[in-house]
């Protein structure tokens with residue numbers, strides 16, 4: 001029996017890539033196991049977004065090696081693409097290095113490994129195929145990811161993704177809609193359309209759908225009750241997306257629109273291709289939508305050249321938008337990115353100070369934002385049960401966690417849609433009681 005173990009880091013794209021890799025391996029006769037100890041082949045799907053990503057990968061590979069006698073090791077993902085064959089020099093126990101744009105070649109690469117090749121690589125970025133496999137083994141029984149576009153044609157100054165995932169490749173709308181229909185028939189009710197920049201989706205077939213059309217149509221697939229999407233780029237985010245959400249109740253009323261900075265000067269240095277005013281125009285579309293839309297974002301503090309005044313513009317933006325949640329990070333240098341050439345390095349302790357101020361401010365905003373839901377009844381998809389508190393864990397259309405109690409009835413609610421009245425609101429979640 002051929003066994004494998006896979007460990008995954010990073011974004012939803014990586015998580016979904018691992019689901020595809022698992023399905024591909026199983027179709028090749030491999031069996032997935034729960035620990036590296038039990039596996040013959042250990043896969044490590046890496047992410048290079050965070051600070052010191054490469055060091056972390058090599059230190060994890062060393063840990064694997066300690067008990068790894070007789071095993072083979074494979075490195076996938078962004079660090080695999082970025083470091084390439086250097087991985088073999090730094091970690092000679094690794095036998096396979098493969099970037100995400102080459103996962104379609106995995107069956108061939110596995111055969112090479114099995115036939116005794118010591119070092120096998122899949123590092124080509126010039127693929128014209130998307131990794132569209134019916135073999136995907138999904139981790140979540142209720143929500144399924146669907147990749148609609150791979151790669152990225154932007155060149156944000158801090159980002160390695162265009163180098164590690166290659167240029168944009170959209171799937172045909174027929175292929176996306178078929179996957180959505182198959183998922184609905186398999187019992188999934190929530191789908192999430194994925195891409196580094198879903199807004200730049202362009203149907204390569206004659207139908208020529210744009211992202212707003214694809215989103216709207218995904219929300220009309222019989223059996224699909226919720227559609228989410230991530231992630232967006234403000235430059236390509238058009239009003240038709242908001243119009244579709246306003247009119248189609250299956251489209252979740254939550255938009256994640258990364259801003260990165262509230263200062264147009266910093267946005268320019270980041271090569272983000274929009275100004276603060278242009279970003280705010282998109283926020284205004286959301287604020288005047290037919291249904292209230294929850295908004296979340298990503299923010300980087302301490303980008304080279306960011307002054308105190310620039311940072312204050314970011315703080316002011318938090319107030320102006322009233323985000324429902326943010327993901328915030330200190331800028332860190334990534335290999336081969338344009339930002340490496342910029343002056344105006346912000347000291348580490350100053351970045352830490354800014355990040356703490358930003359997060360404290362956002363926490364206060366979230367308390368206010370979430371308080372609005374108290375006494376309202378919200379529909380949630382039930383995702384789990386907390387034994388310790390006796391609460392069910394639900395997610396609202398606005399992507400808020402709603403922990404709720406249910407009086408009477410002992411049937412399993414997981415995977416079902418229930419209504420719960422919100423009785424309390426904290427900065428990160430809501431609490432309530434089931435009303436049906």
Ligand code: SF4
Pocket residue numbers: 152153154155156159160161162196197233
């Ligand atoms: S849009 Fe910018 S931040 Fe997002 S993946 Fe592309 S280059 Fe990176």
